Amino acid sequence: MSATTDRPGMLAPTTDTTPDFGVDSTDSVGSLSISNEVALSASERQMTLNMGPQHPSTHGVLRVVLKLDGEVITDCDPVIGYLHRGTEKLGEAHRYSQIVPWTDRTDYVAAPMNNLVCVMAIEKLVDVTAPELAQYWRVIMSELARIASHLVWLGTHALDIGALSMSLYCFRERELILDIFETFCGARLTTNMMEIGGFSRPIPENLPGMVRDFCRIFPERQAEYAALLSANPIWMARTKGVGVITPEAAISYSLTGACLRGSGINYDVRKAMPYLVYDRLDFEVPLGQHGDTYDRYLVRMEEMRQTIKIIEQCLDQCEGMDTPLMAYESPYVIPPHKGTMTTAEDMQRHFIWTIKGFNPPIGEAYAAVEGPKGELGVYIVSDGGPLPYRFRLRHPDFVNLSVLPHMAQGAMLADIVALIGTIDIVLGSVDR
């Protein structure tokens, strides 16, 4: 019914209200020729596409403004800050021991790691060393947090690319880790488990067994994931050669973690500047060769295997060790809870310490750990008062995300979710 006009390839605007299924049309197939397409300028061809902040593949509230030429991304501008809560300003308004819970809320998929780096910075400032057993358990808990974070990354990254079932499997194993956290400190997500000077609560008796069970179960489960993905043609087509970062660009963009090591640069804080007991542990740092999304996937998978090795060594080395868990001899460490309910002196001392806090020496300290996503650092400036003068959180996600425009330049639109996933961001720590 819709007759063609004299202009070839254009359908005449129909005034008829009856539906037109095109069956009567004489030239339905060839009507979309491009012969009459007007040559558009570059700016007219460009389309601006707003992705997020409420988009399931942005892992939170990341907004990315994309400029497209067809399906090719010509420009990319990440807009962040939707989850900004001013953690650094809040840190300046709390006593040193009160900051630790705030760090849970930044990188919330690996909260023990944030607690660890926060107390390490404070301990460096006041020159306190945690007892040996506490150091081992700090390593165990933070390495479990690394696996939990990598599992969330693997599940959501694969989900973005299209492998739906991976997220179900990964979150199943993550539950085991969260159960361990819950047994240890009572919380699953916002753990607040590290304290200045060690741990003030004893290690539960069944905890080493739970961790050993996990170390027994997890490798074979991870082999299943690798069997699902590593040689999967769809997975390889979506990740190989996508988002290539050269070693020079990786250093220039200050990337850390798997983004840096996927490009072949050997920088792992655990090896470069060993902290806690990492100098006694035997593990390897996997490096990528091509710097693409597939290499970063392989690096993180191998990191999980190495992490299991680390945890098993820690459990072996600290077995039967009966050193205290808290460096109570230091005045910067909270006094023992024991006696606070029975004797007035203990209660008063505890009360005064909690209310007044402590005054560290004037100075500044930077502590860094190898977080799940890269170098996680805390920089504290002290003016000698009970509140930190400046509390700076250096989260690797924020710095790593700045490479996204560089990677997205010239990439296909469908790959942007793979690129966001491969950086492994958590918006809580990007925005802080």
Add this chain to the structure above:
Amino acid sequence: MTDPNPTAAGALAVAEPVPETALAVAAPADPWARELWFDADVEKHPALRELRTAMPEVIVDVVRFRDETTIHVRREAYREVCRFLRDHPRISLNFLSDTTAVDMLRLRESPRFDVVALLYSLPNRVRLRIKAGCDDGESVPSLTPLWNGANWLEREIYDMFGIVFEGHPNLRRMLLPDDWDEGHPLRKDYPLRGWGEFPVSNAERTVGRVRTRWSGRGAS
């Protein structure tokens, strides 16, 4: 002659031959030994020693605290110092770990801010902190020409402290909205809870209510 440089700079170091003139002077003690980077006497620090030789006029102060060395430099030379330390073949502080700022309002008269660059050397495995003081309204040379990673970090400093970076390609707010006009929140004179409630209430609606099928009452 024995190797004058047995422990220098770890396994990753670029094997840079020491010139002959340096050999004669440095034969008794290795000037690049790893212990010197952590020596209690800060003047033995190799980066500081080289910096004192190359550009002595830029160093304002040197602080050593808890195994960390901080070099305060003049604001104008901030980028040049970082470029020197990055491109020096033996110091090779080629990785920008972090850039941030500290508002020193309650601690000293002037300058008000400290811009802090935390450099790391991938071959030598050491850190060094460079600080440049700047007053309110003064601009600091941007590190973005040296490291792309400084781009977002300096945007964050501008957002939080209002420090302007000269030579930055895209100095916009990072975490706060672009139209945020209440100042820079990490300054010490910015109250913790802000300057007041966020001015949104029903009385100040900018878009009038529209009568719809479902609201029934309708109102202007």
